[in-house]
Amino acid sequence: xxxxxxxxxxxxxxxxxxxxxxxxxxxxxxxxxxxxxxxxxxxxxxxxxxxxxxxxxxxxxxxxxxxxxxxxxxxxxxxxxxxxxxxxxxxxxxxxxxxxxxxxxxxxxxxxxxxxxxxxxxxxxxxxxxxxxxxxxxxxxxxxxxxxxxxxxxxxxxxxxxxxxxxxxxxxxxxxxxxxxxxxxxxxxxxxxxxxxxxxxxxxxxxxxxxxxxxxxxxxxxxxxxxxxxxxxxxxxxxxxxxxxx
Numbered sequence: 001x002x003x004x005x006x007x008x009x010x011x012x013x014x015x016x017x018x019x020x021x022x023x024x025x026x027x028x029x030x031x032x033x034x035x036x037x038x039x040x041x042x043x044x045x046x047x048x049x050x051x052x053x054x055x056x057x058x059x060x061x062x063x064x065x066x067x068x069x070x071x072x073x074x075x076x077x078x079x080x081x082x083x084x085x086x087x088x089x090x091x092x093x094x095x096x097x098x099x100x101x102x103x104x105x106x107x108x109x110x111x112x113x114x115x116x117x118x119x120x121x122x123x124x125x126x127x128x129x130x131x132x133x134x135x136x137x138x139x140x141x142x143x144x145x146x147x148x149x150x151x152x153x154x155x156x157x158x159x160x161x162x163x164x165x166x167x168x169x170x171x172x173x174x175x176x177x178x179x180x181x182x183x184x185x186x187x188x189x190x191x192x193x194x195x196x197x198x199x200x201x202x203x204x205x206x207x208x209x210x211x212x213x214x215x216x217x218x219x220x221x222x223x224x225x226x227x228x229x230x231x232x233x234x235x236x237x238x239x240x241x242x243x244x245x246x
Contacts, residue, residue: 019240023110034111039237040245041101041108046137046227048096097136100220100231103202104131105238105245129190130179130205130246137224138199143169166194169224177222179205181215211235213244 018030019038026034035041102108104126109119121131143166170192178186191204203222211218212235219232238245 018111019107023107023114026111026114028115031111031114034107035101035115036099038107039233040105041099042231042233044098044100044229044231046096046098046224046229048227096227098229099135100229101133101135102130102233102238102246103133104129105240106243107240107245128207130187130207130211132179132203132205132220134201134203134222134229135198137201137227137229138169138194140197140199142199143194143196166196170194173201173203173222173224176224177203177220179211180219180221181209181211182217183215184209211244211246218246 017038018026018033021030037043103112103120106126109121109123109126113119125131143164173192174189177192178188180186187205187209189203190206193202193204194200195202203220215235217232217234219230221228221230223229235244
């Protein structure tokens, strides 16, 4: 009897999830749930390296090497391509909570249309790329929006804000990001864009390499200065209307 009761409650809870219903039946709260807490939009933590502790253990020998797509000692104020983001004082280890969302997935596009009246990306764009958005990694207004996504960021026209140029940061993310699929080559982004107003980062991975259910999971990985972000998504949970949606 206890097993039947638990199973019944679990089945009822699953059936109540918005993505098990037709999008036309979604309330605004349902759509918000899809955009923030669903198989296609999940929270993640950024893990930090302790820079001061590492510097105590490792003394540099010779010039600092550079990585393609990343700036050298003259690129950022402290010699780091991210402008020093992610440096933490010894011995503290703060938590940085992020949201990682598959904006190319149909349920995300439908939920965004329900909230804003328009999906962030068209079906053609979603068929071309796996588009993942990371919210919370970059503070809003820190970087200028010039050359990136259209933005109403104050950093575009407010001379009192010393906004940094995002190009070096975006090039670094291009070099340090990938989708990891079991038994397949890592998929590297063909573009990374910034919404300067919100700080949201948009990663574009070409769909030239198919991801299917037999892979079981796909992991998004990126490094941003001293921070590492790694989030695994279970593919069997990302079925929508009977299709795998990514």
